[in-house]
Amino acid sequence: MNLANMHSNTQEEAQGDEETNVTIINYTNIGSIKGFGKASVEAREFVIPDKKYIDYFIGVETESSGDYPQTGKTLIKLKNVEKLLSSIDSLSRANITRDRFAFTEYQYEVDGLKIVVFNNDRGQIMFMIGTENISTHFTEISRLQEFRNLIQKAKMHLERARVDN
Secondary structure, three states, X not given: OOHHHOOOHHHHHHHOOOOOOOOEEEEEEEEEEEEEEEEEEEEEEEEEHHHOEEEEEEEXXXXXXXXXXXXXXXXXXXXXXXXXXXXXXXXXXXXXXXXXXXXXXXXXXXXXXXXXXXXXXXXXXXXXXXXXXXXXEEOOOOHHHHHHHHHHHHHHHHHHHOOOO
């Protein structure tokens, strides 16, 4: 079934050559992880039937902590997800020592999503997930795999739900 082609001849005749550019957004919440704030993951499909356009993204929303939390959101193109998963694997293996410099950061950024693995002044390895300058911090590097699993689940959901253009 091709959602982009699901419009009737009657609708076409009524509109003539004029396009409405109505956008259909389908999404499924995959899950979230909580730290000092929260990072949530969604699987998203965008369809513009008049243009026969379909595209797939993974949405990541970060929420800061505190009395007045702020949120930021970004959409990661499906074509960039495999590289993101591989980069998360590399970040998870970050080996930070304090013998040369007191602080070290490993950074990766794609489509507005920024992940930073870093150490604090006690040598503890932590990480941050950020979108639109809103970040969520986690004190255990092992939680980065939880985030990776959410991204992987979203990718699998999109692969199952995907329709041909």
